[in-house]
Amino acid sequence: MKILVALKQVPHQDARLDVNGDGTWIKEDGIKFEINSYDTYALEEALRIKDAGEAEVVVISIGPDRVTQALRTALGMGADRAVHVNDDALVGSDSLGIAKTLAAIGKEESPDLVFMGLMSDDGNASAVPPMVAELMGLTSATGVLKAELSDGNVRVERELEGGALEVVDLPTPALLAVQSGLNQVRYASLKGIMAAKKKPIDVKTAADLGVADAVGSGGAKVKIEKVYQPPKGDGAELLEGSTDEIVTGLVNKIKELGLL
Amino acid sequence: MSTLIVTEIQKGAIREASYELVAFAQKIGGDYASLVIGSGVGDLATAFAGKGGGKTYVADDASLADYNVDGYNAAIQAAVAASGATTILVSNTPSGWDVAPRVAAALDAGFISDVFNHQDGNFVRRVFNGKLDAQVSAGGGTTVVTVQPGAIAPFEGSADGSTEALSVDTSGARAKFVETKVAEAKGVDLSKAEIIVSGGRGVGDPEKFPEVIQPLADALGGAMGASRPVVDAGWLPHEYQVGSSGQVVTPKLYVACGISGAIQHLVGMKGSNFIVAINKDADAPIFEVAQLGVVGDLFEIVPALTAAITAAKG
Numbered sequence: 001m002k003i004l005v006a007l008k009q010v011p012h013q014d015a016r017l018d019v020n021g022d023g024t025w026i027k028e029d030g031i032k033f034e035i036n037s038y039d040t041y042a043l044e045e046a047l048r049i050k051d052a053g054e055a056e057v058v059v060i061s062i063g064p065d066r067v068t069q070a071l072r073t074a075l076g077m078g079a080d081r082a083v084h085v086n087d088d089a090l091v092g093s094d095s096l097g098i099a100k101t102l103a104a105i106g107k108e109e110s111p112d113l114v115f116m117g118l119m120s121d122d123g124n125a126s127a128v129p130p131m132v133a134e135l136m137g138l139t140s141a142t143g144v145l146k147a148e149l150s151d152g153n154v155r156v157e158r159e160l161e162g163g164a165l166e167v168v169d170l171p172t173p174a175l176l177a178v179q180s181g182l183n184q185v186r187y188a189s190l191k192g193i194m195a196a197k198k199k200p201i202d203v204k205t206a207a208d209l210g211v212a213d214a215v216g217s218g219g220a221k222v223k224i225e226k227v228y229q230p231p232k233g234d235g236a237e238l239l240e241g242s243t244d245e246i247v248t249g250l251v252n253k254i255k256e257l258g259l260l
Numbered sequence: 261m262s263t264l265i266v267t268e269i270q271k272g273a274i275r276e277a278s279y280e281l282v283a284f285a286q287k288i289g290g291d292y293a294s295l296v297i298g299s300g301v302g303d304l305a306t307a308f309a310g311k312g313g314g315k316t317y318v319a320d321d322a323s324l325a326d327y328n329v330d331g332y333n334a335a336i337q338a339a340v341a342a343s344g345a346t347t348i349l350v351s352n353t354p355s356g357w358d359v360a361p362r363v364a365a366a367l368d369a370g371f372i373s374d375v376f377n378h379q380d381g382n383f384v385r386r387v388f389n390g391k392l393d394a395q396v397s398a399g400g401g402t403t404v405v406t407v408q409p410g411a412i413a414p415f416e417g418s419a420d421g422s423t424e425a426l427s428v429d430t431s432g433a434r435a436k437f438v439e440t441k442v443a444e445a446k447g448v449d450l451s452k453a454e455i456i457v458s459g460g461r462g463v464g465d466p467e468k469f470p471e472v473i474q475p476l477a478d479a480l481g482g483a484m485g486a487s488r489p490v491v492d493a494g495w496l497p498h499e500y501q502v503g504s505s506g507q508v509v510t511p512k513l514y515v516a517c518g519i520s521g522a523i524q525h526l527v528g529m530k531g532s533n534f535i536v537a538i539n540k541d542a543d544a545p546i547f548e549v550a551q552l553g554v555v556g557d558l559f560e561i562v563p564a565l566t567a568a569i570t571a572a573k574g
Binding site for chain 2: 094122142160169240251260
């Protein structure tokens with residue numbers, strides 16, 4: 001069995017976000033990056049299948065040199081090899097451009113299963129996984145909280161609103177976009193990190209994958225015109241001062257609400 | 261310029277979010293048509309057509325009785341072809357976000373998700389879990405757009421409409437619906453609590469919940485809740501989770517400690533009567549829905565508040 005896991009490196013969830021010079025994204029200089037939280041659950045789910053039987057886990061990612069770090073982490077956790085699309089031509093791609101790039105790798109690899117995260121913590125689009133499935137000709141499910149493999153089938157539980165679940169059977173090969181929390185994600189062990197140094201990372205460009213026309217701002221069908229701090233509404237009245245003063249303010253408000 | 265509204269049936273009725281799509285289509289401007297997908301849904305489609313849906317295509321087939329990604333994908337593509345629409349609106353719900361990107365990829369179309377407004381010709385959406393907004397423009401071709409439920413008031417009028425049967429070939433569908441499991445009964449029923457004190461990722465450590473958050477909830481005579489990252493990390497069981505995938509709560513007082521305010525959490529608590537937010541990040545979106553805020557260290561404020569409440573109660 002071969003399992004493909006696509007992961008994205010995103011700004012750390014606690015990183016300070018400043019809008020860049022042309023106002024179309026954030027300044028990336030000097031901030032820490034991490035593997036997108038949803039994608040860590042996707043990788044863990046693939047590694048559990050590998051642990052339970054025989055599987056090759058291939059991780060793929062798109063981005064500049066810094067992405068090597070994310071791929072090394074994934075290899076340290078137990079993935080077998082990596083594909084890194086490192087090409088400035090991809091800067092400015094929209095979701096479809098990214099999906100076409102990942103699907104091109106997917107077609108080369110022909111996996112039995114593809115795992116991805118439901119969404120990214122930066123773009124929040126939830127766009128790429130179903131697109132990759134469509135482009136690879138696979139069926140798919142999103143918001144997956146449970147995946148049970150049997151011969152040629154994967155039974156998934158998808159999260160609906162209010163905690164309800166939808167149970168769906170998908171014939172493999174299939175693509176699953178996982179919801180956070182479906183497993184407990186492992187850490188890379190020291191032994192794993194050492195072993196990862198010998199594992200291969202295959203570097204590719206958009207041209208290698210035949211997607212040069214579909215990527216970058218030139219290939220994008222939608223464009224971010226500007227990003228900005230959400231306009232402040234009335235917002236909260238802020239309590240300031242010493243801890244004592246703040247606590248007094250809070251107690252007074254709770255009294256005023258008739259709750260004390 | 262023409263728009264296709266993809267409606268959604270929930271519990272035997274066209275859901276409110278579909279009427280919000282009608283309002284959204286009117287806001288964008290131009291002609292629009294609608295699509296109803298299901299089995300035995302002719303009457304629902306006729307009613308929707310007369311309540312703002314306009315010309316309504318009906319993909320009525322036994323194989324579409326329950327949601328399945330491949331069948332719905334085929335139905336939407338058939339309606340796009342029949343209507344000639346260049347903007348396709350889908351609600352950003354669990355079925356909407358499952359199928360809409362596939363439609364976009366199949367049509368080689370642009371895709372913009374979870375938008376909450378249309379302004380200056382652009383679609384407006386949140387990025388970075390609510391910390392920033394983005395305005396996104398559609399190119400010249402076809403664009404699939406998913407719209408955040410509840411972001412815009414639903415269309416409530418009536419208008420002339422008509423229905424047209426749409427033939428859909430679902431023979432290629434591979435995904436098979438098995439069943440829907442309803443949410444399990446909660447050990448912790450936050451929906452009845454008058455006061456809820458919730459902790460988020462900023463609490464930092466599972467041990468701090470019994471040490472810091474629960475005591476304030478106890479002092480106030482309320483219940484403890486949590487945001488999704490806390491539950492995902494295994495610090496508290498799912499029954500404590502407040503948000504779109506957990507419990508939706510409307511207490512008299514909601515105290516959010518170390519919760520930044522991702523949209524899925526806000527959906528679950530913004531209906532609270534009074535919201536207090538304590539967070540070290542002054543830019544946290546939680547301060548936008550709170551009435552009273554403290555920018556500071558919850559580990560200083562919360563224990564001091566617990567002591568003061570306990571003292572006040574004597």
